[in-house]
Amino acid sequence: MSDYTNIAHPYAKASFDFALGENKLQEWHSMLSILVTVAEEETIAKQISSAEGVHTQQSEELVNLIIHVCQGLVDDHVINLIKVLAENGRLAVIRDLFNLFSDLKDEHERVIPVTVTSSELLTQDQVTSLTAALEKKLERQVEMEQVIDNSLVGGIVIKAGETVIDGSLNTSINRLAHQLHAR
Structure with a gap:
């Protein structure tokens, strides 16, 4: 979490509420994404x-x-938002404003971004099966991103919001080694 998150929150909330009221959440998300690209x-x-x-x-x-x-x-x-941010000396919060807006949008749409880390790319059947299981467990629509980490020997690590499910072989081996040392 950035130092600007608390400062950005009221701007993100106001932007979200306005976009929701205008039924333009996706449009605002896209425009704020453009603004972040420009600002960075x-x-x-x-x-x-x-x-x-x-x-x-x-x-x-x-x-x-x-x-x-x-x-x-x-x-x-x-454009008015840009002007308000500038008038208040808050242009530096644009990235955090976008991130918070995205979180509010995802929460509203009951979508959760999930990162699945594995040593190799999952097959389409594995992705479909894992997505269905996660959607059932989390009771949300899952937007899955796959990350390849060659340091994992096998298994997967799933990160959904603040929840991490570590089913990697590395963690299993470390857990077993710790148990053996404890005895």
Whole structure:
């Protein structure tokens, strides 16, 4: 969790509530994603960092630059959000605002992102079976991402929100070694 999470929360919540009220959650998610990409571009990111916490002529020029780059890709409401963030010296929270917005959207849509780490790519049958089992257990729609970790000897590690299920062979071997040392 970033230092900016608490600062970003009210902006994310207000953005989410507005998008939900307008029935434009996906559109806002896409526009905020674009805003993050622009804000994290090296030149702009440096300017955001140097303008953090203050509203100056330099920050107004920065806002105009961000709006110019985003023009046609975001609507007037997101442009207003950019202006409000800048007026309050909060442009540095854009990434956290997006992450919190995404969390609120996922919670609303009852979707949970799940990361499955294994030593090799799972087959389509394994993905289908694992997804069905996780959706039943978690009572949510699962969006699965596969990560390959060659350091795992076998098995898988599943991360869903704050829950981690470690079924890796490495962990089983370590657990067995610990039990043998304890005796």
